Amino acid sequence: MSGCVFCRIIAGLSPSQMVYQDEQVSAFRDIHPVAPTHILIAPNKHIASVNDLTPEDEPLVGHLFLVARHLARQEGIDQSGYRLIVNTGRDGGQTIFHLHMHLIGGQRMRFPMG
Ligand code: AMP
Ligand code: ZN
Numbered sequence: 182m183s184g185c186v187f188c189r190i191i192a193g194l195s196p197s198q199m200v201y202q203d204e205q206v207s208a209f210r211d212i213h214p215v216a217p218t219h220i221l222i223a224p225n226k227h228i229a230s231v232n233d234l235t236p237e238d239e240p241l242v243g244h245l246f247l248v249a250r251h252l253a254r255q256e257g258i259d260q261s262g263y264r265l266i267v268n269t270g271r272d273g274g275q276t277i278f279h280l281h282m283h284l285i286g287g288q289r290m291r292f293p294m295g
Contacts, residue, residue, distance in 0.1 A: 182227040187279035191225050201252055205244050208252055208284075217287025218256045218263070222248055228280040231269045249284050258286035 182188040189195040191207045198210035200220060211219040222245055228234060234242065246265075253259040263286030268275040 182279070185227055185279050187221075187223050187277055187281065188227050191223065200255075201248060203248075205241055206248050208248060211283070216285045216290075218253075218258055218285065220252055220256070220284040221281045222252070222284060223279055223281040229278045230275060230280055231267060233280070245282050249282060252284055253286065256284075256286065262286060262290075264290050 186195065190197040190199075190209060191202075199207065200210060201208040201222075204225070206222055206224055208220050208222040211221050224238075224241055224245070228238065249265055250259070253263050263284060266283040266285065267280070268283075
């Protein structure tokens with residue numbers, strides 16, 4: 182997906198503040214952070230959204246959570262807490278159609294959501 186901004190970041194073709202990469206996922210800082218920690222965790226392979234996941238992606242989805250947990254600890258926010266968000270589609274507020282999980286923390290989150 183050469184036209185996809187996140188595919189380009191993951192391939193190292195576009196600049197980013199990459200904080201983690203392995204054979205399945207990449208994590209980089211959001212360019213418009215909404216909190217002291219705001220990291221995006223995305224699969225290396227192009228999946229447009231949650232709607233496009235298949236049963237074969239189940240281990241990958243689990244891995245996204247474990248990487249989020251690892252990065253929360255690395256950022257020093259695992260004990261203070263954090264929010265994981267996966268926006269999906271228009272009403273979900275998704276703007277980049279390459280699946281990603283937001284890891285947001287370092288300040289108290291507002292509630293309620295929506
Ligand atoms: P979403 O609304 O869930 O699709 O989130 C997309 C996120 O990607 C937004 O928070 C943007 O600030 C962020 N974003 C867009 N372009 C880039 C980029 N080139 N590098 C890092 N983050 C980006
Ligand atoms: Zn992509």
